[in-house]
Amino acid sequence: xxxxxxxxxxxxxxxxxxxxxxxxxxxxxxxxxxxxxxxxxxxxxxxxxxxxxxxxxxxxxxxxxxxxxxxxxxxxxxxxxxxxxxxxxxxxxxxxxxxxxxxxxxxxxxxxxxxxxxxxxxxxxxxxxxxxxxxxxxxxxxxxxxxxxxxxxxxxxxxxxxxxxxxxxxxxxxxxxxxxxxxxxxxxxxxxxxxxxxxxxxxxxxxxxxxxxxxxxxxxxxxxxxxxxxxxxxxxxxxxxxxxxxxxxxxxxxxxxxxxxxxxxxxxxxxxxxxxxxxxxxxxxxxxxxxxxxxxxxxxxxxxxxxxxxxxxxxxxxxxxxxxxxxxxxxxxxxxxxxxxxxxxxxxxxxxxxxxxxxxxxxxxxxxxxxxxxxxxxxxxxxxxxxxxxxxxxxxxxxxxxxxxxxxxxxxxxxxxxxx
Amino acid sequence: xxxxxxxxxxxxxxxxxxxxxxxxxxxxxxxxxxxxxxxxxxxxxxxxxxxxxxxxxxxxxxxxxxxxxxxxxxxxxxxxxxxxxxxxxxxxxxxxxxxxxxxxxxxxxxxxxxxxxxxxxxxxxxxxxxxxxxxxxxxxxxxxxxxxxxxxxxxxxxxx
Ligand code: SF4
Numbered sequence: 017x018x019x020x021x022x023x024x025x026x027x028x029x030x031x032x033x034x035x036x037x038x039x040x041x042x043x044x045x046x047x048x049x050x051x052x053x054x055x056x057x058x059x060x061x062x063x064x065x066x067x068x069x070x071x072x073x074x075x076x077x078x079x080x081x082x083x084x085x086x087x088x089x090x091x092x093x094x095x096x097x098x099x100x101x102x103x104x105x106x107x108x109x110x111x112x113x114x115x116x117x118x119x120x121x122x123x124x125x126x127x128x129x130x131x132x133x134x135x136x137x138x139x140x141x142x143x144x145x146x147x148x149x150x151x152x153x154x155x156x157x158x159x160x161x162x163x164x165x166x167x168x169x170x171x172x173x174x175x176x177x178x179x180x181x182x183x184x185x186x187x188x189x190x191x192x193x194x195x196x197x198x199x200x201x202x203x204x205x206x207x208x209x210x211x212x213x214x215x216x217x218x219x220x221x222x223x224x225x226x227x228x229x230x231x232x233x234x235x236x237x238x239x240x241x242x243x244x245x246x247x248x249x250x251x252x253x254x255x256x257x258x259x260x261x262x263x264x265x266x267x268x269x270x271x272x273x274x275x276x277x278x279x280x281x282x283x284x285x286x287x288x289x290x291x292x293x294x295x296x297x298x299x300x301x302x303x304x305x306x307x308x309x310x311x312x313x314x315x316x317x318x319x320x321x322x323x324x325x326x327x328x329x330x331x332x333x334x335x336x337x338x339x340x341x342x343x344x345x346x347x348x349x350x351x352x353x354x355x356x357x358x359x360x361x362x363x364x365x366x367x368x369x370x371x372x373x374x375x376x377x378x379x380x381x382x383x384x385x386x387x388x389x390x391x392x393x394x395x396x397x398x399x400x401x402x403x404x405x406x407x408x409x410x411x412x413x414x415x416x417x418x419x420x421x422x423x424x425x426x427x428x429x430x431x432x433x434x435x436x
Numbered sequence: 437x438x439x440x441x442x443x444x445x446x447x448x449x450x451x452x453x454x455x456x457x458x459x460x461x462x463x464x465x466x467x468x469x470x471x472x473x474x475x476x477x478x479x480x481x482x483x484x485x486x487x488x489x490x491x492x493x494x495x496x497x498x499x500x501x502x503x504x505x506x507x508x509x510x511x512x513x514x515x516x517x518x519x520x521x522x523x524x525x526x527x528x529x530x531x532x533x534x535x536x537x538x539x540x541x542x543x544x545x546x547x548x549x550x551x552x553x554x555x556x557x558x559x560x561x562x563x564x565x566x567x568x569x570x571x572x573x574x575x576x577x578x579x580x581x582x583x584x585x586x587x588x589x590x591x592x593x594x595x596x
Contacts, residue, residue, distance in 0.1 A: 053458050053500060053502075054499065065592050083458075083459065087459075090459035091459045094459065140499040140523055142499075154499040154523050156530055157527075158501060158527065158530035158586070159530060162591050165591060170577065172575075204446055204493060205493040209522050235523075238496065238521060240522055380455040381454070399448075401497060402450065403451065404450050408473045
């Protein structure tokens with residue numbers, strides 16, 4: 017029986033010829049990631065384990081991005097704890113706030129993940145790097161601790177769902193709409209324990225940023241990972257950001273899939289996920305009249321340069337509706353800088369938005385834009401669970417940067433086509 | 437043996453332990469806010485040995501190990517659900533919170549039922565209703581981790 021792309025990467029890293037779904041394997045890791053919420057727990061476990069050194073100083077990344085710049089004393093303590101550990105162990109990829117960014121935008125940008133890698137991260141959106149043709153998945157802090165100590169992790173080999181992508185986008189439609197459409201179709205547990213493998217001639221019409229957004233939300237369908245084939249765009253991205261060797265894996269022609277879905281990009285409309293699950297999707301044509309209090313544009317899902325460009329294209333020469341608060345949070349320092357060079361920040365400020373430093377901040381209701389009781393927010397983030405961005409009675413609507421920006425101007429959920 | 441706290445499908449890690457409380461990783465601190473956004477009386481009512489019972493995809497969302505840690509520290513002895521989100525599933529084993537998949541038990545058990553679980557066989561007894569349900573037995577690999585009393589000890593043994 018043939019193997020899927022994911023299975024091939026896992027087999028190689030387990031040092032075996034082939035694997036089958038359901039098999040338990042132990043694999044060699046190319047990168048182990050943690051952040052300021054999960055790494056403190058992992059470090060304590062690492063110490064309990066009796067480990068002294070990390071398995072490879074260049075293969076551990078520690079990124080303080082959730083509550084940074086430190087929002088209160090407790091978080092300052094946590095950040096100090098992981099900083100001290102990183103210094104003591106000589107961890108090469110520890111990023112202080114002047115060079116930091118949201119982990120899942122930062123690692124690819126720093127060239128720390130390339131095609132063919134196996135990556136675990138103590139953060140559920142670690143699945144983002146599937147865009148690069150890597151196997152990457154979220155784990156907990158104990159797995160991170162074990163990974164740091166041994167360079168290995170255990171996995172149950174997943175089966176896969178295939179998404180056969182054709183066509184190209186209509187104006188104002190992007191990767192976010194594709195993944196919301198898919199989650200709406202298969203549900204938040206539609207891919208539970210499985211891989212989501214994307215292929216087909218339409219892949220070339222998805223930019224790397226679109227692919228990052230799509231892979232980022234694979235976990236929102238319950239998937240173990242999402243993965244894209246390696247093409248010219250991938251190679252160009254890797255060459256631009258990394259000096260490391262990459263390996264391009266391909267699914268076997270006779271690989272088996274639990275299900276196959278056809279996704280025609282040209283038929284996808286701007287899509288919004290209503291509270292309180294990412295599967296509660298409606299197209300922009302079906303949203304009705306939903307007035308809003310806040311808009312956030314950024315995060316590991318949609319805080320990349322093309323996202324900011326899309327938002328700026330909508331906001332240029334327009335004003336945010338009075339009474340709506342708009343927060344833009346670029347995902348990394350270099351995206352921030354690029355946006356400045358392109359004049360996007362000026363557009364945002366002139367429109368009446370505020371710009372936050374690169375941080376997870378509002379995405380998890382941490383700081384920098386927490387919601388009050390009864391407030392509604394349109395967010396380009398990836399989760400709209402109860403209380404996710406603040407008060408348990410607040411509401412989050414997930415959308416693309418273009419829709420979020422248009423909603424900011426309209427004062428209610430709207431697409432760019434709805435603006436004058 | 438203990439009382440069942442019953443919830444629906446897709447109980448996510450944000451309601452199990454909201455992010456606003458993640459500025460600590462102390463189990464006893466986390467336990468004070470366990471299930472806060474889905475059941476504000478949970479912490480007041482839960483006793484050692486109680487059981488959480490839920491529907492599909494329990495523990496979906498973030499990778500925060502704080503979620504199973506908070507549940508374990510609250511005194512809950514195990515979680516029974518129709519299915520679990522995968523990161524929550526591995527985290528629970530890794531930290532030593534037993535979890536059982538059983539659609540039968542998940543639909544039959546009601547809030548407040550007295551329940552006992554045999555961790556060896558996966559047999560669940562509903563004392564209130566006089567019923568028995570079968571949970572999926574643990575895969576062998578998981579057993580090895582559980583037998584070593586969690587991943588940390590499992591690794592500790594192999595690290596030398
Ligand atoms: S931006 Fe949001 S989803 Fe992404 S890593 Fe940060 S908190 Fe998690």
